[in-house]
Amino acid sequence: MTERFLTGRTALVTGSTSGIGLAIAATLGAAGARVIVHGLGSTEEISHAEQTVRDAGAASAHFLPGDLADHVAIEHLMQQAGPLDILVNNAGIQHTAPIAEMPPAQWDRILAINLSAVFHSMRWALPNRAARGFGRVINVASVHGLVASVQKAPYVAAKHGVIGLSKVAALEYAAHGDRSSGGITINCICPGFVETALIEPQIQSRAAHHGGDRDAGIRDLLGEKQPSLRMALPDDIAALALWLCRREAHNLNGAAIPVDGGWTAA
Numbered sequence: 001m002t003e004r005f006l007t008g009r010t011a012l013v014t015g016s017t018s019g020i021g022l023a024i025a026a027t028l029g030a031a032g033a034r035v036i037v038h039g040l041g042s043t044e045e046i047s048h049a050e051q052t053v054r055d056a057g058a059a060s061a062h063f064l065p066g067d068l069a070d071h072v073a074i075e076h077l078m079q080q081a082g083p084l085d086i087l088v089n090n091a092g093i094q095h096t097a098p099i100a101e102m103p104p105a106q107w108d109r110i111l112a113i114n115l116s117a118v119f120h121s122m123r124w125a126l127p128n129r130a131a132r133g134f135g136r137v138i139n140v141a142s143v144h145g146l147v148a149s150v151q152k153a154p155y156v157a158a159k160h161g162v163i164g165l166s167k168v169a170a171l172e173y174a175a176h177g178d179r180s181s182g183g184i185t186i187n188c189i190c191p192g193f194v195e196t197a198l199i200e201p202q203i204q205s206r207a208a209h210h211g212g213d214r215d216a217g218i219r220d221l222l223g224e225k226q227p228s229l230r231m232a233l234p235d236d237i238a239a240l241a242l243w244l245c246r247r248e249a250h251n252l253n254g255a256a257i258p259v260d261g262g263w264t265a266a
């Protein structure tokens with residue numbers, strides 16, 4: 001059983017109705033946190049996410065809505081959430097097309113959800129951390145915050161922006177707290193390919209070149225970029241997020257940690 005070192009802590013995980021966010025919410029819950037589940041989804045998907053987090057052992061798991069494309073909705077979400085010990089900015093969307101064919105509305109939407117929402121939530125969450133001496137912001141960026149790929153202009157721009165923004169926040173709060181309280185840290189996790197719904201369209205488009213063979217599509221996709229030739233699982237990312245919440249992680253700050261099977265080592 002996971003050590004319950006997050007007992008008494010409250011965590012908001014954006015985009016935790018599915019994928020990486022749900023895995024992080026469940027993992028923080030298993031360590032004893034009160035978890036605020038958030039994201040889009042049907043009533044069934046939302047209840048399923050809440051139940052998954054409760055079953056994992058969370059002290060509580062309640063859903064709060066909030067469209068991250070709308071900064072007024074984010075303010076409302078943050079007010080309803082109240083003081084947070086842990087903020088995980090995980091929600092994100094993708095749309096692939098060459099720059100010349102990228103719909104401007106997609107640019108605006110991806111920048112709003114993948115970048116501006118991170119600013120709006122941190123602006124609310126960070127000030128009340130200073131007096132408490134402990135706080136964690138974990139921004140799920142991407143390997144595309146470190147390097148580029150074609151056809152992902154808004155996504156790459158937004159994820160590079162998240163890493164820069166996180167460094168500023170890390171510097172501004174670095175001196176609060178101490179070794180025993182755990183300090184305040186703001187870090188990015190930069191996954192390569194992780195097995196979730198987000199990358200399914202890319203897998204399917206590759207699979208189409210192999211008569212619909214999904215495994216062949218995955219081999220194609222990973223062969224170009226991810227030297228390990230294996231996708232991470234959402235739980236792998238969640239394990240790192242959990243570790244960043246530990247007191248011992250007090251001096252790991254302003255970092256962008258790749259979990260990319262060697263992609264950015266090349």
Ligand code: NAD
Pocket residue numbers: 014015016017018019020021038039040041066067068069090091092093113140141142143190191192193194195196197198199
């Ligand atoms: P996912 O599609 O399974 O989950 C995305 C979550 O974001 C969902 O809960 C969704 O409801 C929420 N969301 C989307 N738009 C929203 C909005 N407007 N308002 C509120 N919530 C919204 O995808 P995932 O793969 O789990 O992605 C999670 C994060 O990980 C994203 O930031 C993504 O960019 C990043 N990431 C994923 C991969 C990968 O390979 N899957 C790789 C690198 C980075």
